[in-house]
Amino acid sequence: MWKFSLNNAKNYKQLRAFYASDAKTATATTTEAQPTIIQMGTTTADVSTTKPPPATPLTLPEMPAISKSLETPSSVQTEKSVCPFDNVPGPQSLKVISQLWSYVPALSTEFTAGTLFQAMNLGKFFGNLLSWGGNAKFFQKFFNVYGPVVRLHGPFGGDVLLLSRPEHASIVFQSEGAQPVRACLDSVEKYRLQHRRLRQTGPILMSGPEWEKLHETLEKPLFNSPMQHFKTIDLICDQFVERVFSVRNLQDEMPKTFKNDTLKWCLECVCSVTLKRKLGFMDPTGLSPNSDPGQILEGVIGATEAIRKCEYGFHIWKFVKTPAWRSLVKKCDLINSILGKYVERAQSTLREKKDIKSMEDLSIIESLLLKDDILVEDVMTVMLDMLLIGANATAHSISFLLYHLSKAPGCQKKLYDEIMKQPKEITMDSLKNQPYLQACIKESMRLNPPIPILNRVLAKDAVIHKYFIPKGTYVLIAVHLANLREEYFEDAKTFRPERWLSQEISPLAQELQVFASMPFGHGPKSCQAKELAQMEIGLLINKLLKKFYIEYNYGELESSNSLLATPTKPLNFRFVDRV
Template sequence: MEKPNSSLTEVAFSNEVVSHTNVEVNSIYDVASLKTIPRIDPSQYLSFDMMPGPTSVRFCAKLWSIIPLTQNQEQSIKDTLGADYLYGYLNWYNNIPLFKRMARDYGAVVRIQGPFGGDFVVMLLMDDAINLTQTDGPYPIRSCLHSLQQFRLKNKQYQHAGPFLNCGSEWKKMRTLIEETLHNIVPHQGTIVRNACKEFVQRIAHIRNRRDEVPLTFESEIYKWSLECMWGLFFNKRCGFLKTGGLSESSEPAGILSATTGVIAAIRRCEFGVLVWKLVGTPNWKNLVKHADLLDSAIKKNVCKAQESLRQMKQNEKGVTPENASFLEMLLLKEGVSPESVLTTLLEMIIIGVNSLTHAVSFLLYHLSCNPNVQRKLYKEISTEQDLNKMQFMKVCINESLRLKQPIPLLNRVLTNNTVIRNYYVPKGTTIVITPQLYGIKQEYFENALRFKPDRWLHDEMKLNGYPLSSLPYGLGGRACFARSLVEMQLSSLMSEIIRKYRVEYHYGEINSTNTMLAAPNRSLRFTFIDRE
């Protein structure tokens, strides 16, 4: 696969650098890898200050640096208006055109210098991101969802953050335990997931109008299905989110649904722009705490029940196996795992997992409805094959939909060592912004990149520098999603039930993703579900 050509602006910048440094142009842009080099000699590489980026922001940063402040004052302002604020800007506005403009104006890597302190580097080529994450080291650091981290710190019951936010040896230990437990549990989740999918199909029939169109609130129905699947995985029981007649507002499932959607909405608002909630309790911050506490209470109740169930099994000398135990019970049995750490893990996995699963289902339905030929081909496969593991076209439809609309479109890493990136010396502690949503729609990596073409995945596995491109939506390096097999099983199960019973259509304007950390469709999912004869 050919690497993309440098933009004219990038070449012009290269010539300017050569005229001042006598460094060859090829040595700047044709670095083979991004390996961390022990005891890097900065004099051998281009200074970090020479990395291209918006000059107006750098001017503000220099002006700010001469203002006399106490250390506490300076830190407070950095926390609220520093580089995290700029990262919030990238995360919440229409960032794909912004990234394309950055690539045109500055090249493959762009330094954003926070006007009130802090730096981050935006990587606009997948090659660089793959190389960086392959040299992460054993404990890669990720910095994101500051509001959820703050909620953790202000609650004494939480020993540490969960697998999404934590880092270091504790993160590695918990991630390994979760992966092992999922590996044992997932093969036994088929019945629970299938039942949830059948109920979802029945729910669609109940909420359609006379034109077979679902209501504007259909995304909420997908949230219910996602929660039912997650609840079944964690607690090995049904919760009743998908009752055909709907949920009573006073019921426990309705409360859990409200808490889950509420905390996700609050996190989105808290992570936007100026992080004022770090200084004062804003309404969005209070909503986050309120809904997170409600969700926490529901999970804690199940943790207590699981502990009691394990005690009874022990008294009855009944062995605990993946066939008769839940994910929660299996995790509680792991050595060195406390109920508090399990609580934080489940809360985090529900927030991230439910949103990601809902986003994936929403856009898979959208892409299939907009491509009837693909939908017919998928229906033919579903009609003749009962084994989900053998549905190859189903798998490539999922790959293609996730490529175009990724649930987590931005990633980041905090450098743990001084690193060389495209011949620039980048100091440790710098945040690197990785843009997988941009990579997924770049012509350099995918022919007709903006088209939904599942067939592209049916041939030899597509790779870049040895990295399988089908893994891109699941993250990069050591912090990639550990539940990929579970997600694919859940999506395949749901789509097989829906497409077997309905022909899906969509007759309104284009639906796009918000491209935020917790991404969502930007308009209502007004699908039409027509019964098949």
């Protein structure tokens, strides 16, 4: 992949709109040297003499949906124009307070980020007073006032850097190395290290060599999961379709609890893959509260809500056992007690197996238990992460794909026609042969990403938008805002899957394609189960559209755009029989 130099930019259109928000900053910057985007490990001299090759058509899996108007890079400045970290703009009031309270390091960055999220939530209820209105608007307010890079000075000494542009995100991800640090879910970390006294925090929270080892251990089982478990997932999707038939009312409408049905479907898929057995979440007679799946469902819903409450706002639970903290402990303990039984059964099954011919005959849990350096507690954290993070993310994704298809009948018809051209029996090959389906999934996740905000701890010093950013800085990347910028996506707020099928892509669009839409994160810490999740979603959509025409008549459905994002209203879809 080649890089742009503004010395060579005369051969290309200048993107004025893209730099509109940076105009004032640009005029104040020194003109002694032209800004250059420099590839890591490449000198300025090397870049300035490099001529870009012509753009080549992209295949669908790598296709960016970036506006064709994006033809010039953002500025990463030469050494003479680099400004110190203290010059990064941000609210001055926070800077003054942070200087007064810098001697109290206990809350630090976590307090800053937590208070930020709490303010986002308060904005929903006091929108007129605070003029924030919602999460996306809250972030956008900072970017409108201070520019594309914003520094929030923590009142207790911790700083947070806010970013929303893909070229800035690329600098963060390209510098993170093989063992990235992602700072999030402090409440889950405390639960595991202090309450459960485990040796490590699990794949979502870990970093360093031990994370890399566990990551490599999980890679092959999760990579093989889509093909290995296709038939099982296919049966679970059939059960979901039957569930739709059984719970819709006389107007073909789903009940207000339909959100839980999507979560049950996700949990059944996760358990069938990890344990190689269906637990009965999709039982047509309903779930008994005392059954294993009933208790897991209760635990996941309760733990998810407790995590949201703990992670936002003042982290008082670090010092006092708050109701949210107590609920988190109770619900996670409940889930662990049930999962423990199935892990013990998996151990017994392995002892009885004298000859294991293929690892494909094993569940993910069994394959992990065979590893000498993996403890039972490590297996438990993997499963809990998949239930809490994975199932919630997949449920969010399928919910919004159904919503966007219901609001775009033309797209729904086009997808239905593509599905009906495939063989009657759905296979992995037939799913791969549905480019419009893949485009619909990508477009829905662009508009409503399951992970709307990515966070990292900067692994080494970097220069972002002419500012020097020191190693160890806590970074929040507002993915949901980058996805909605007209500079990157024409008609950005419209569900238009066709944008992913276009082959008229600018060279810079190719450069930024990975960072323009990151529904599964990016880099080594991106979701390892993304192929499995996409297979599950594609398979379920195939089955639903073959049976039903989908409608939604309750206005706009929004996402919480927060940690463990969720739809903000009931999913009262209409599933109308196709004639």
